[in-house]
Amino acid sequence: MIRFDNVSKRYLTGLDALAEVSFEIEAGEMAFVTGHSGAGKSTLLKLVSLAERPTRGYVTVNQRELARVRRRGIPQHRRGIGMVFQDHRLLTDRSVFDNVALPLLIAGTSRTETAKRVRAALDKVGLLAREKASPLALSTGEQQRVGIARAIVAKPPLIIADEPTGNLDPQLSLEIMNLFAEFGAVGTTVLIASHDLLLLKRMHKRVLVLDHGRLVDDYRPVRAA
Numbered sequence: 274m275i276r277f278d279n280v281s282k283r284y285l286t287g288l289d290a291l292a293e294v295s296f297e298i299e300a301g302e303m304a305f306v307t308g309h310s311g312a313g314k315s316t317l318l319k320l321v322s323l324a325e326r327p328t329r330g331y332v333t334v335n336q337r338e339l340a341r342v343r344r345r346g347i348p349q350h351r352r353g354i355g356m357v358f359q360d361h362r363l364l365t366d367r368s369v370f371d372n373v374a375l376p377l378l379i380a381g382t383s384r385t386e387t388a389k390r391v392r393a394a395l396d397k398v399g400l401l402a403r404e405k406a407s408p409l410a411l412s413t414g415e416q417q418r419v420g421i422a423r424a425i426v427a428k429p430p431l432i433i434a435d436e437p438t439g440n441l442d443p444q445l446s447l448e449i450m451n452l453f454a455e456f457g458a459v460g461t462t463v464l465i466a467s468h469d470l471l472l473l474k475r476m477h478k479r480v481l482v483l484d485h486g487r488l489v490d491d492y493r494p495v496r497a498a
């Protein structure tokens with residue numbers, strides 16, 4: 274689903290945010306990318322969503338070599354990716370329902386289908402009763418769950434999340450990560466950047482480790498015999 278072949282990213286400042294990174298994530302796999310602050314985690318996700326382009330190497334997402342995706346093809350590329358951010362980026366002047374409905378609105382989905390899908394997504398994250406609320410009336414954890422509902426509502430084959438539990442306490446963080454794991458269990462590919470090593474340890478999933486832009490480790494969970 275995601276493949277990096279010798280990918281390097283040098284920003285205009287001359288800094289190598291990623292250096293010769295290669296890995297492959299299978300469809301339906303859930304993986305984390307971790308590393309110190311500035312290690313290149315966000316840059317790696319930005320190359321997947323085409324917020325940035327690599328300086329060298331090839332990034333393939335869903336069997337599409339991204340160098341072939343031109344600027345006008347980027348919105349379509351992003352429709353296949355559910356994105357979750359630490360600061361959730363919700364519209365505060367719209368209801369929870371409208372926030373989650375946004376990707377469907379953009380895709381031109383009918384009203385009835387939209388209502389059905391939004392409610393299914395809100396149900397999944399345990400917020401069905403809050404559809405009319407303003408995001409401002411929700412706790413940080415609830416806001417994060419609205420962000421997740423919005424990311425999954427159009428059923429994208431891939432979800433990427435950048436520090437989705439950055440502002441949450443350990444218990445809530447674990448709940449949010451387990452929610453992501455549920456999506457992974459139904460065939461969605463999930464890639465999450467997180468520096469929370471304790472949390473990653475509890476998840477028993479694959480972990481890619483970046484250090485100053487280099488991929489220095491790739492842990493895979495060992496199944497109990």
Ligand SMILES: Nc1ncnc2c1ncn2[C@@H]1O[C@H](COP(=O)(O)OP(=O)(O)OP(=O)(O)O)[C@@H](O)[C@H]1O
Nearest residue numbers: 284285286288290309310311312313314315316317
């Ligand atoms: N647009 C940019 N222009 C120049 N340098 C950048 C840009 N974006 C990131 N960098 C630099 O690239 C390096 C990697 O940044 P990146 O945000 O990918 O790291 P990160 O692992 O996500 O860090 P953090 O955990 O602090 O968010 C850092 O040194 C950062 O300062």
